[in-house]
Amino acid sequence: MSRRTIKLGAVPYGTGGPGQHRLWLDPEIPGDASVDIDWFIQTAKLAEQGRFDLMFIVDSQFITPHSPPHYLNRLEPLTLLSAVATHTRHLGLVGTATTSFNSPFNLVRRFASLDLISHGRAGWNVVTTGDAGTATNYGLDEHYDYDTRYGRAQEYVELARALWDSYEDDAFVRDRETATFLDPAKQHVLNHEGTYFDVAGPLNLQRSPQGHPVIFQAGDSDQGRNLGASVGEGIFTHAPDLPSGQAFYDDLKTRAKSFGRDPEELVIMPGVKVVVGDTDEEAREIEASNHERDHGFEEALAEFGRPFGWHDFRQYDLDAPFPVQALEHGERSFFTQATKTTQRAVENGWTLRQTVEATRVFRKSEFVGSPETVATKLQEWWEARACDGFNIGVDHPANFRRIVEEVIPILAERGVFRREYEATTLRGNLGLPIPENRHTVARRAQAR
Secondary structure (H helix, E strand, O other), X not given: OOOOOOEEEEEEOOOOOOOOOOHHHOOOOOOOXXXXXXXXXXXXXXXXXXXXXXXXXXXXXXXXXXXXXXXXOOOOHHHHHHHHHOOOOOOEEEEEEEOOOOOHHHHHHHHHHHHHHXXXXXXXXXXXXXXXXXXXHHOOOOOOOHHHXXXXXXXXXXXXXXXXXXXXXXXXXXXXXXXXXXXXXXXXXXXXXXXXXXXXXOOOOOOEOOEOOEEEEOOOOHHHHHHHHHHOOEEEEOOOOHHHHHHHHHHHHHHHHHOOOOHHHOEEEEEEOOEEOOOHHHHHHHHHHHHHHXXXXXXXHHHHOHHHOOOOHHHOOOOOEOOHHHHHHHOOOOHHHHHHHHHHHHHHOOEHHHHHHHHHOOOOOOOEEOHHHHHHHHHHHHHOOOOOEEEEEEOOHHHHHHXXXXXXXXXXXXXXXXXXXXXXXXXXXXXXXXXXXXXXXXXXXXXX
């Protein structure tokens, strides 16, 4: 591992993600930003100017008319990132893809292709899909239950890593004098027969300069945390405050150690909202103005049902007690979030209206202020081991430019963030080791 420094990810939401239904009203954001590859390339170049470690593209495959604007009309992550790869040199390219509704061989090959196209900068955010309606887009009557979703994901990642090792690094001889293209002894058939998948292999693609794409994970349930701790190399999460961040950090690092892993090879990056102003007061005014514009009650009510399997809460009396029976609709969706919401409503004796209003409460971000204030707060969390870095949402373009041009230089001057990229691969910049090909390791062991 290289010297510990703050890691940064940029998360572009185009025309506006959850809670940002009116972000697209910003005149700097094209009305079709979420399908405008030039906009993503421009954003990626700005992130690379700021020496960010990665760009993270979120995804889902089920929508309703009430989904956020960015969700309604957006590019598929791997296609998008492949285009961005040809316009950047150092920025990591992380895409979300589900293990619930993708054929392993096909998806593994696509990530390996992105990794080669980018010369070793690909990352995979492994998700099990919480949007229950997605099943209907893949010919299924109902969504997988939690145990099946996470069982598939565990086997899927292990299978992916085995397929990425189909060729040893020196398998392709490419000797014109002997007309030898491949050393067949260094191509390896997999013949995987598992609980959920049967895949013969081998993958028809060599490894990239970083060996494998970096595996990221973002689940917060007990199964999700175990998945992240056992196979994840980067963890995307949310922490409402520093103590919560420290508790999550300690839990994931402890779990990783229990799985026989080096906890330092797990990079934890909570998503944060950053607002920069000339002064702390001005930044708070900007934050309040953004919140007031983006958080209408009708939008919040329509979006409220997402963790409950997109259950429509508009059918209930808003001023009656919260309908606890709706929780059953979240059992195969984002059940952890749905359960927390239901428990909070019951404990407080809230009506449905009050519960929805609670999602609209203005919760001030800790990362708001002058460039100096924001830099100090980022450094404070990092030094307190509440995280290893941050995923910063790219919302208003002018704000993101200020982060790059005014906050980043302060962190670099303090020695907690890079002045230049350390490597050309995502693993290199995150300080993660290159996984050695398992067949090469076995061959070396046999030779002893």
